[in-house]
Amino acid sequence: MSLPPKTIAVFTSGGDSPGMNACIRAVVRTARGQGIRVFGIIRGFQGMIDGDFRELESHDVSNIIQRGGTILKTARSKEFLTKEGRTKAYANLLKHGIDAVIAIGGDGTFAGCKVFNSEFNTPFIGLPGTIDNDLIGTDFTIGYDTAINNVVQVVDKIRDTADSHDRLFIIEVMGKDAGFIALRSGIACGAEAILVPETKTYLDDLIAKLKAGWNRQKSSSIVIVAEGDESGGAYAVAERVKAELPNYDTRVSILGHLQRGGSPTAMDRVLASTLGNEAVTALVQGKHNSALGIVCGRVEFTPFEKAIKHHTSLSPKLLHLAEVLSN
Numbered sequence: 001m002s003l004p005p006k007t008i009a010v011f012t013s014g015g016d017s018p019g020m021n022a023c024i025r026a027v028v029r030t031a032r033g034q035g036i037r038v039f040g041i042i043r044g045f046q047g048m049i050d051g052d053f054r055e056l057e058s059h060d061v062s063n064i065i066q067r068g069g070t071i072l073k074t075a076r077s078k079e080f081l082t083k084e085g086r087t088k089a090y091a092n093l094l095k096h097g098i099d100a101v102i103a104i105g106g107d108g109t110f111a112g113c114k115v116f117n118s119e120f121n122t123p124f125i126g127l128p129g130t131i132d133n134d135l136i137g138t139d140f141t142i143g144y145d146t147a148i149n150n151v152v153q154v155v156d157k158i159r160d161t162a163d164s165h166d167r168l169f170i171i172e173v174m175g176k177d178a179g180f181i182a183l184r185s186g187i188a189c190g191a192e193a194i195l196v197p198e199t200k201t202y203l204d205d206l207i208a209k210l211k212a213g214w215n216r217q218k219s220s221s222i223v224i225v226a227e228g229d230e231s232g233g234a235y236a237v238a239e240r241v242k243a244e245l246p247n248y249d250t251r252v253s254i255l256g257h258l259q260r261g262g263s264p265t266a267m268d269r270v271l272a273s274t275l276g277n278e279a280v281t282a283l284v285q286g287k288h289n290s291a292l293g294i295v296c297g298r299v300e301f302t303p304f305e306k307a308i309k310h311h312t313s314l315s316p317k318l319l320h321l322a323e324v325l326s327n
């Protein structure tokens with residue numbers, strides 16, 4: 001790579017997450033401020049294969065900081081998993097004179113960057129863009145704060161109905177195989193129980209807890225279930241609860257994709273802007289092949305190798321807090 005790079009590309013990949021646009025904006029404006037040309041690749045790795053590149057100027061990223069989703073669109077590309085697909089992608093990078101690439105996505109995206117770099121030596125920087133918050137090397141991923149706030153807003157509303165009708169709501173939230181969304185949103189909503197994949201789920205204990213609440217005249221409850229929990233999700237939990245507590249009026253709510261969209265919170269906008277700016281700075285300084293994150297307020301580089309293999313774990317303190325406060 002020539003230093004500083006003359007031309008870079010940026011793309012988003014995997015599930016969209018709020019703050020991706022703020023991040024694209026920061027990449028483009030930082031790079032253009034230093035005279036570096038920027039191409040946006042449409043639909044991630046798939047767009048790289050299809051040659052769908054658009055040159056971006058500072059004015060092209062006006063008025064997007066507040067928008068959820070991603071103006072560059074996103075995809076999960078099967079073709080990129082093949083050597084043939086990656087060879088086509090490389091030819092398109094060469095065609096556009098790309099010296100280095102900034103990829104915004106999750107661990108699947110970072111895995112793609114790593115393979116591609118080992119084959120073609122293209123320098124990559126990965127930025128953590130996922131609502132799941134399951135990546136190591138950063139305290140928070142871009143989109144996580146917005147997603148948990150989305151959950152909290154909806155669960156607060158459901159709580160009104162639970163309370164008015166004396167009902168138990170079992171609410172399933174996203175997170176893939178991780179419980180970060182469930183844990184923080186559950187604490188923020190004062191959930192009576194939070195079921196996450198990282199800890200063993202004992203439905204007998206849950207039922208005993210709900211029964212005890214019922215006996216203390218507690219007539220409404222909220223249980224948050226992470227989609228990846230071993231219980232099998234909200235419907236499976238509700239079936240078991242209904243069988244054991246037939247008098248409790250139980251309802252299920254699967255929050256689904258409403259968790260992932262929407263205008264990013266200020267926290268996500270600032271995180272995304274910081275990381276977009278730092279990614280360009282890193283490339284200018286000749287650093288690459290790492291995921292970039294913020295840990296305790298400091299920029300941290302995690303080699304893709306490590307970022308792919310290790311997931312971050314739930315805070316034992318937060319797990320304990322959830323337990324103590326729900327009794």
Ligand code: F6P
Pocket residue numbers: 015106130131132174175176227260
């Ligand atoms: O990774 C983000 C995420 O929203 C996960 O929480 C969820 O399991 C998955 O993506 C859903 O993917 P899709 O939008 O392809 O159904």
